[in-house]
Amino acid sequence: MTATTEADEQQTRTARPSWAATQLGALRELLSRPLTSYYLILGCSALLLALGLMMVLSASSIEALQMMGDPFYWFLKQSLSVGLGLPLMYVCSKLPQRYFRLAGYPLMALSIIGLVMTIFIGSSELGAQRWIYIGSLTIQPSEPAKLAMVIWGADLLARRARNGMIEWRHLLVPLMPGVAILAVLVMLGRDLGTTIVLMIIFLALLWVVGAPVRLFAGILSLLAMATVFMIISEGYRSDRIEGWLNPWGNAQGSGYQAAQGQIAMGSGGWFGLGLGSSRQKWDWLPHGESDFIFAILGEELGLMGTLTVLALFGLLCYAGLRIASRTKDPFVRLTAAACTAWIGGQAIVNIGAVIGALPITGIPLPLVSYGGSALLPTLAALGMLLSFAKREPGAAEALAARGPGPAARALSWLGLKT
Amino acid sequence: MLRLGNPRRRINIALMAMAVVLSLFAGRLVQLQGLNSKTFQAKAADQRVTPEVLPAKRGSITDVNGNELAVTADAREIYLDPKEVKETQRELIATTLSAELGKPKEGIAAKLAQVDKRYMVVARDVDPLVARKIMGMGFRGVGSKPTYRRLYPGGTLAGGLVGFVGDDGFGLEGLEQAYNKTLAGQDGQQSIEIGRGGERIPMTRSTRVAPVPGRDLRLTIDRYIQWAAYEAIAKQVKAVGARSGSVIVMDVKTGQILAMANAPEVDLRNWQATSAEDRGNKAAAEVFEPGSTNKVITAAAALEAGVVAPSTIFTVPDNIQCADKVLRDAHPHPTEQMTFAQILEESSNVGTIMAGTKITDQRLHNMFTAFGFGAKSGGSIPSEEAGLLPDWQDWSGSQRCTIMYGQGISVTALQMASVYQTIANGGVRLTPTIVAGTTDEKGHLVPAAPPKQTRVISELTARQLASMLEKAVAGADGTGGAAAIEGYRVAGKTGTAMRYDQKCGGYCGYTATFVGFTPAEAPRLMALAVIQDPKKDHYGGTIAAPVFQEVMTFALKTKKIPPTGSTSLLR
Numbered sequence: 001m002t003a004t005t006e007a008d009e010q011q012t013r014t015a016r017p018s019w020a021a022t023q024l025g026a027l028r029e030l031l032s033r034p035l036t037s038y039y040l041i042l043g044c045s046a047l048l049l050a051l052g053l054m055m056v057l058s059a060s061s062i063e064a065l066q067m068m069g070d071p072f073y074w075f076l077k078q079s080l081s082v083g084l085g086l087p088l089m090y091v092c093s094k095l096p097q098r099y100f101r102l103a104g105y106p107l108m109a110l111s112i113i114g115l116v117m118t119i120f121i122g123s124s125e126l127g128a129q130r131w132i133y134i135g136s137l138t139i140q141p142s143e144p145a146k147l148a149m150v151i152w153g154a155d156l157l158a159r160r161a162r163n164g165m166i167e168w169r170h171l172l173v174p175l176m177p178g179v180a181i182l183a184v185l186v187m188l189g190r191d192l193g194t195t196i197v198l199m200i201i202f203l204a205l206l207w208v209v210g211a212p213v214r215l216f217a218g219i220l221s222l223l224a225m226a227t228v229f230m231i232i233s234e235g236y237r238s239d240r241i242e243g244w245l246n247p248w249g250n251a252q253g254s255g256y257q258a259a260q261g262q263i264a265m266g267s268g269g270w271f272g273l274g275l276g277s278s279r280q281k282w283d284w285l286p287h288g289e290s291d292f293i294f295a296i297l298g299e300e301l302g303l304m305g306t307l308t309v310l311a312l313f314g315l316l317c318y319a320g321l322r323i324a325s326r327t328k329d330p331f332v333r334l335t336a337a338a339c340t341a342w343i344g345g346q347a348i349v350n351i352g353a354v355i356g357a358l359p360i361t362g363i364p365l366p367l368v369s370y371g372g373s374a375l376l377p378t379l380a381a382l383g384m385l386l387s388f389a390k391r392e393p394g395a396a397e398a399l400a401a402r403g404p405g406p407a408a409r410a411l412s413w414l415g416l417k418t
Numbered sequence: 419m420l421r422l423g424n425p426r427r428r429i430n431i432a433l434m435a436m437a438v439v440l441s442l443f444a445g446r447l448v449q450l451q452g453l454n455s456k457t458f459q460a461k462a463a464d465q466r467v468t469p470e471v472l473p474a475k476r477g478s479i480t481d482v483n484g485n486e487l488a489v490t491a492d493a494r495e496i497y498l499d500p501k502e503v504k505e506t507q508r509e510l511i512a513t514t515l516s517a518e519l520g521k522p523k524e525g526i527a528a529k530l531a532q533v534d535k536r537y538m539v540v541a542r543d544v545d546p547l548v549a550r551k552i553m554g555m556g557f558r559g560v561g562s563k564p565t566y567r568r569l570y571p572g573g574t575l576a577g578g579l580v581g582f583v584g585d586d587g588f589g590l591e592g593l594e595q596a597y598n599k600t601l602a603g604q605d606g607q608q609s610i611e612i613g614r615g616g617e618r619i620p621m622t623r624s625t626r627v628a629p630v631p632g633r634d635l636r637l638t639i640d641r642y643i644q645w646a647a648y649e650a651i652a653k654q655v656k657a658v659g660a661r662s663g664s665v666i667v668m669d670v671k672t673g674q675i676l677a678m679a680n681a682p683e684v685d686l687r688n689w690q691a692t693s694a695e696d697r698g699n700k701a702a703a704e705v706f707e708p709g710s711t712n713k714v715i716t717a718a719a720a721l722e723a724g725v726v727a728p729s730t731i732f733t734v735p736d737n738i739q740c741a742d743k744v745l746r747d748a749h750p751h752p753t754e755q756m757t758f759a760q761i762l763e764e765s766s767n768v769g770t771i772m773a774g775t776k777i778t779d780q781r782l783h784n785m786f787t788a789f790g791f792g793a794k795s796g797g798s799i800p801s802e803e804a805g806l807l808p809d810w811q812d813w814s815g816s817q818r819c820t821i822m823y824g825q826g827i828s829v830t831a832l833q834m835a836s837v838y839q840t841i842a843n844g845g846v847r848l849t850p851t852i853v854a855g856t857t858d859e860k861g862h863l864v865p866a867a868p869p870k871q872t873r874v875i876s877e878l879t880a881r882q883l884a885s886m887l888e889k890a891v892a893g894a895d896g897t898g899g900a901a902a903i904e905g906y907r908v909a910g911k912t913g914t915a916m917r918y919d920q921k922c923g924g925y926c927g928y929t930a931t932f933v934g935f936t937p938a939e940a941p942r943l944m945a946l947a948v949i950q951d952p953k954k955d956h957y958g959g960t961i962a963a964p965v966f967q968e969v970m971t972f973a974l975k976t977k978k979i980p981p982t983g984s985t986s987l988l989r
Contacts, residue, residue, distance in 0.1 A: 161422060164421065166422055168420050207428055210425055265458065267458050268455070269451060270455070283613045310444055317433075333425055357446055
């Protein structure tokens with residue numbers, strides 16, 4: 001530190017750069033540290049998770065009290081998911097990357113089996129068939145399918161791309177059929193949101209591997225056509241589009257959820273009504289604890305809260321892309337970029353729907369919304385990113401230089417660890 | 419083979435794209451939550467904020483000693499939200515509510531069946547404990563709301579005087595109506611935010627106007643005397659098969675009404691059960707021809723004019739020609755010599771006319787007016803009538819004579835009571851008072867303004883009249899012997915009038931009256947008993963005087979007025 005300060009002083013004396021330039025230099029220095037990605041992912045994930053748990057408690061308490069007689073019902077279920085997810089994240093952060101590569105095909109197979117099962121024995125709710133009930137457990141196989149898609153696709157492309165070259169055939173097969181199977185299975189369950197996320201992951205993989213731009217033009221126009229067809233084929237989807245474009249004209253019908261979400265956001269104002277003080281959660285806003293938790297957050301914590309969440313997702317994505325851009329390993333690059341696209345893309349689609357920028361597709365806000373099926377794969381992915389971050393250039397040395405942590409020191413003091 | 423793009427450049431482009439999207443989102447958030455938040459807050463208020471009326475607690479009505487005659491207590495309104503009620507629970511809810519609230523089960527089931535409704539009142543005025551029990555059962559869609567209910571601990575006690583309130587909380591009769599504004603107070607208003615299901619969101623209450631509780635009303639009524647008066651008149655009305663009856667007891671020195679009872683009296687706890695015509699305060703509202711009790715006014719006018727003295731001797735036949743009519747005494751008798759005092763004692767119509775014709779019509783009319791006839795008493799007594807006193811220029815030929823003994827003129831019991839209060843009080847009329855005071859905003863009693871004092875006749879005239887009235891009770895030929903009270907000197911006058919009845923379009927039946935005061939030498943209390951349309955017997959001296967005697971005896975004891983010697987010496 002002393003050396004840096006001295007250097008700074010020297011610089012000040014010679015060049016006298018402006019205050020802004022100094023601050024920018026300091027930020028640049030901070031961001032170029034080897035463990036920046038690691039700490040950003042750890043910090044952002046922890047903050048979003050904590051904020052999410054808090055908001056799930058607040059947003060679900062009223063409905064839980066009315067329907068279950070216990071305001072903590074869904075909060076406790078979510079806490080259980082977090083309790084399972086954190087160890088999973090820890091384990092993933094310790095695993096070396098070859099284990100992830102190995103997991104690609106089995107995960108993909110499990111996901112396809114799960115999705116097929118959903119179609120036959122699944123339960124349909126709210127126009128979407130996406131849940132399997134196993135006892136009191138509810139599993140949504142489309143959520144782990146996202147993780148499977150990321151790992152499998154990244155592994156596939158990483159093996160096919162050599163020295164910046166790839167064959168057309170290898171670029172699209174078997175990646176394209178794999179995506180198509182997943183997407184069709186998910187669409188059979190009428191889950192448009194997850195399909196969109198799968199598409200985002202697919203496009204992200206192609207983009208980062210370096211596929212030609214004209215391929216994207218083709219795929220995007222194909223997707224646009226498919227979207228139009230799907231909207232026309234299903235009545236409730238065109239209603240949703242109408243509700244999105246003109247929520248206040250249909251405030252009692254198709255635009256109800258969007259309008260109520262905007263009322264929640266808007267009445268939060270700059271600083272919000274205060275934690276727990278949401279009024280819209282009193283049955284006004286449907287799905288306030290899952291898809292529309294961002295609206296309740298906006299109502300209770302105000303603009304400050306929503307901007308904070310936006311900034312946390314921004315930093316998380318920055319960290320993910322930083323890992324992707326600093327690594328030399330193509331698998332790590334593709335996985336990190338696809339994970340970022342998944343989490344960031346899902347956050348954008350969700351927040352966009354709440355603020356009226358995008359139509360409502362019914363996907364949860366990662367880490368924040370209620371739902372264990374979505375939370376566990378997300379935490380596993382973030383653990384994987386942590387594991388990659390620790391293997392960034394210079395990161396291992398920096399971690400070693402950090403010395404043993406307080407826990408390790410306590411164990412060593414007790415003579416349990418050397 | 420395909421040449422791939424530079425991954426690092428691609429990632430940087432993605433980073434920038436993400437930065438652009440997030441910046442746009444941030445801008446949209448600032449617009450939604452910062453710039454336009456007022457719009458959304460207004461929309462939120464539109465759908466969530468509901469105004470509520472905070473009912474003001476109605477003031478109580480008490481007797482002179484603070485005993486409650488009408489009081490407001492906490493109550494609950496039980497309502498249903500049929501939309502919220504589960505279909506499987508309907509039967510159970512209807513059965514339970516029917517048992518707890520005593521309402522027919524079919525009615526509740528019918529309300530439950532209207533599933534598009536959100537608010538159906540099952541019962542008002544529910545006891546808070548019962549409401550708590552019902553709410554404790556935890557039925558979805560059954561709610562309770564705090565309200566007030568009006569209780570009348572006295573039931574029939576001063577029912578017509580106190581009056582009652584309707585379902586909407588407005589006074590419909592009696593003092594409840596006359597003093598509605600004072601008693602009602604001012605309802606407050608607050609707003610509260612509600613959930614979509616209509617449930618109240620805690621801690622969103624904002625009170626805009628706090629309710630102002632109504633003022634308490636303290637009457638001059640003494641509930642014990644009131645009770646005795648009611649018992650006595652009710653018993654007698656029943657015994658003689660009369661249509662109705664009233665009793666008024668007044669403090670001579672203050673003009674305060676100590677009792678104002680009617681029979682039949684409305685039972686305030688179930689006023690709907692009483693027919694509309696019997697719900698009012700007959701003592702002040704019913705107008706009738708007074709009969710002989712009116713003779714004191716003729717006597718007062720003659721004495722004041724100086725044309726007669728109590729000892730003036732008249733030669734009185736049992737009939738007299740007046741204009742086109744021959745007017746008679748109640749009982750035929752040979753022409754006899756009578757003093758003016760004896761005329762009043764024996765209640766001779768002919769004698770009264772002979773004395774009355776010595777003064778002008780205008781003078782007689784002025785005396786009626788001075789005693790308060792033809793106008794309301796001025797004491798804001800509920801549902802009071804002014805009676806009918808024709809102008810002297812309009813008196814028909816024989817009417818000037820009949821008015822002298824109380825026919826062809828209409829008064830209320832209260833007006834007649836006021837006449838005897840004036841005589842008993844040495845000629846000074848005090849405005850009859852029923853309200854002793856009201857409480858101020860802090861609950862302290864503010865006494866009502868003292869009654870207006872008006873001298874009507876000279877003290878000498880008053881004394882002469884009192885002594886003549888004493889003879890009417892205690893004299894050997896007095897008509898009011900039944901009013902005598904052991905140990906006290908009683909002055910009073912009987913009245914037996916033909917009763918004008920609109921239903922039969924003429925004179926049908928009688929009005930029996932007795933009015934007097936005690937102790938005669940230093941009057942403290944006056945009382946009046948009137949019985950309308952008795953079927954068995956009809957003389958004031960035989961059916962009204964005993965009521966007077968009973969009520970006055972009780973009132974004297976209650977007011978702890980010591981005996982001052984009896985008039986039996988005069989017999």
